[in-house]
Amino acid sequence: MMRRFDAIIVGAGQAGPALAGRLNDAGKTVALVERHLVGGTCVNTGCKPTKTLVASAYAAHLARRAADYGVTIAGGIGIDMPAVFARVQKVVRDSRHGNEAWLEGMEHVTLIRGHARFTGPDRIRVGDERDGEDITAPLIFLNVGGRASIPDFPGVDAIDPLTNSSILQLQAVPRHLIVVGGSYIGLEFAQSFRRLGAQVTVIEKGPRIIAREDEDVSAAIHDILEKEGIAFRLDAECIAFAPHPDGVACGVSCANGEPQVIGSHVLIAVGRRPNTDDLGLDAAGIETDERGYIQVDDKLATNVPGIWAMGDCNGRGAFTHTAYNDFEIVAENMLDGADRKVTDRVPCYGLFVDPPLGRCGMSEAEARAKGHRIKVGQRAMSRVGRAVEKGEALGLMKIVVDADSDRILGGAILGPGGDEAIHSILDMMQLGATAATLRRTVHIHPTVAELIPTIAGEIKG
Numbered sequence: 463m464m465r466r467f468d469a470i471i472v473g474a475g476q477a478g479p480a481l482a483g484r485l486n487d488a489g490k491t492v493a494l495v496e497r498h499l500v501g502g503t504c505v506n507t508g509c510k511p512t513k514t515l516v517a518s519a520y521a522a523h524l525a526r527r528a529a530d531y532g533v534t535i536a537g538g539i540g541i542d543m544p545a546v547f548a549r550v551q552k553v554v555r556d557s558r559h560g561n562e563a564w565l566e567g568m569e570h571v572t573l574i575r576g577h578a579r580f581t582g583p584d585r586i587r588v589g590d591e592r593d594g595e596d597i598t599a600p601l602i603f604l605n606v607g608g609r610a611s612i613p614d615f616p617g618v619d620a621i622d623p624l625t626n627s628s629i630l631q632l633q634a635v636p637r638h639l640i641v642v643g644g645s646y647i648g649l650e651f652a653q654s655f656r657r658l659g660a661q662v663t664v665i666e667k668g669p670r671i672i673a674r675e676d677e678d679v680s681a682a683i684h685d686i687l688e689k690e691g692i693a694f695r696l697d698a699e700c701i702a703f704a705p706h707p708d709g710v711a712c713g714v715s716c717a718n719g720e721p722q723v724i725g726s727h728v729l730i731a732v733g734r735r736p737n738t739d740d741l742g743l744d745a746a747g748i749e750t751d752e753r754g755y756i757q758v759d760d761k762l763a764t765n766v767p768g769i770w771a772m773g774d775c776n777g778r779g780a781f782t783h784t785a786y787n788d789f790e791i792v793a794e795n796m797l798d799g800a801d802r803k804v805t806d807r808v809p810c811y812g813l814f815v816d817p818p819l820g821r822c823g824m825s826e827a828e829a830r831a832k833g834h835r836i837k838v839g840q841r842a843m844s845r846v847g848r849a850v851e852k853g854e855a856l857g858l859m860k861i862v863v864d865a866d867s868d869r870i871l872g873g874a875i876l877g878p879g880g881d882e883a884i885h886s887i888l889d890m891m892q893l894g895a896t897a898a899t900l901r902r903t904v905h906i907h908p909t910v911a912e913l914i915p916t917i918a919g920e921i922k923g
């Protein structure tokens with residue numbers, strides 16, 4: 463028997479449940495298929511647990527620095543790792559349960575647990591051949607997300623490496639955590655575990671960490687992390703692993719330094735891959751690129767009429783806010799007669815090391831590469847009053863402006879509250895504002911964001 467719905471959504475991550483809600487309100491029957499945990503990556507193994515861990519790590523760091531503020535802590539500080547992880551798990555559980563309760567309250571939505579696979583352009587098999595069921599709908603929305611990519615490093619099968627998911631199951635601080643990959647995932651875990659007491663080495667194949675950022679931003683973050691005691695091995699070309707009496711030997715074959723790093727645990731954080739390899743896309747004729755990302759147009763429609771792809775699996779964003787924006791685009795175009803497009807959004811994201819990096823639009827290097835003649839306004843956090851008052855004056859802020867039109871092209875704020883303050887530049891960019899408009903805006907004293915109009919007035923070619 464084939465159950466029929468008005469719509470099928472595969473994946474209860476960041477776009478699927480919200481779309482189910484909109485369709486439900488419009489009176490449509492919806493099958494929402496989820497094979498694992500409601501909330502997907504962000505809620506269960508991504509944003510939420512990591513930002514909760516970052517908060518514990520920040521508390522430990524601040525406690526160690528208490529004397530800088532004239533505060534004494536008798537007997538030193540300790541880390542109760544089971545309590546740290548219990549806090550992480552509670553935040554995750556509460557969020558997941560909240561999502562589940564929200565879905566259960568939707569009258570026309572049926573949550574079906576199981577793995578979904580296309581058997582035709584309008585039909586999906588949930589579960590295996592024997593025990594599964596077939597469902598069909600004229601509208602299908604894919605929100606299948608991604609997972610950690612584990613390259614075929616020599617020896618990787620012999621060492622049981624950690625990913626962003628399994629590292630959250632640890633009950634104790636690793637003695638020496640080797641983090642392979644010096645980018646968003648790797649650096650957030652590296653700093654958190656360092657502050658919670660682990661020795662940490664980051665191994666990166668490129669010549670610098672977070673290579674998507676401008677060199678000065680990348681260097682400032684490297685410097686901050688190194689001063690906290692994190693070791694870096696850059697230009698690591700031939701990474702290989704072998705079991706070792708002390709845990710794991712990681713061959714790094716770098717140009718300089720020891721050829722091996724011996725650690726107790728290895729976290730692999732070298733990128734993500736979309737969950738599209740086991741979705742039966744061929745049965746529906748849905749096109750992907752060579753890395754498995756579903757090909758979509760500017761309104762997130764696939765090449766097959768009636769099928770859309772939202773979130774990480776379409777390769778047009780890799781963040782929770784881009785997945786959610788995908789939902790808004792699809793829902794408003796379909797239900798409200800809107801004309802929203804992916805290319806209308808200004809790229810933005812945070813890197814939640816401490817101090818955090820907030821980013822929007824183009825980096826300086828990107829703007830130059832795209833042929834813009836640019837001007838840049840810049841200031842070190844040591845010259846930002848609020849950062850100095852907080853005793854957190856590490857980092858920098860900068861604004862990139864098109865020299866010909868005076869339009870704001872991008873911004874970076876690495877410093878206390880940088881993840882929040884960046885929205886002041888982001889919102890101006892969404893409105894297509896010029897640096898002159900930003901310069902005339904009055905911001906609240908004393909804040910980090912207060913300096914944004916000042917910098918907009920100091921831009922140089």
Ligand SMILES: Cc1cc2nc3c(=O)[nH]c(=O)nc-3n(C[C@H](O)[C@H](O)[C@H](O)COP(=O)(O)OP(=O)(O)OC[C@H]3O[C@@H](n4cnc5c(N)ncnc54)[C@H](O)[C@@H]3O)c2cc1C
Nearest residue numbers: 473475476497502503504508578606607773774780781782
């Ligand atoms: C460690 C880490 C930290 C992160 N931190 C941040 C952050 O601070 N800010 C930020 O914006 N982003 C962050 N991200 C990225 C963010 O988590 C993702 O961009 C976001 O979760 C993508 O949402 P999604 O809905 O596309 O996919 P997911 O959240 O991955 O959801 C996809 C869902 O589909 C299900 N599914 C897959 N295939 C099938 C199938 N065949 N049948 C049924 N169900 C299926 C999966 O089980 C999953 O529940 C982080 C990611 C990681 C790994």
Ligand SMILES: NC(=O)c1ccc[n+]([C@@H]2O[C@H](COP(=O)([O-])OP(=O)(O)OC[C@H]3O[C@@H](n4cnc5c(N)ncnc54)[C@H](O)[C@@H]3O)[C@@H](O)[C@H]2O)c1
Nearest residue numbers: 643644645646647648666667668731732733780812813814
């Ligand atoms: N704060 C956030 O919003 C946040 C946090 C975590 C993750 N994410 C999302 O998750 C995605 C994946 O993050 P990520 O950090 O895993 O990947 P990434 O693609 O951002 O970076 C991978 C890093 O690993 C390095 N690398 C690649 N292959 C390697 C190899 N063989 N050996 C050593 N180093 C290697 C790359 O040079 C790069 O520095 C990001 O693109 C981001 O969108 C977002």
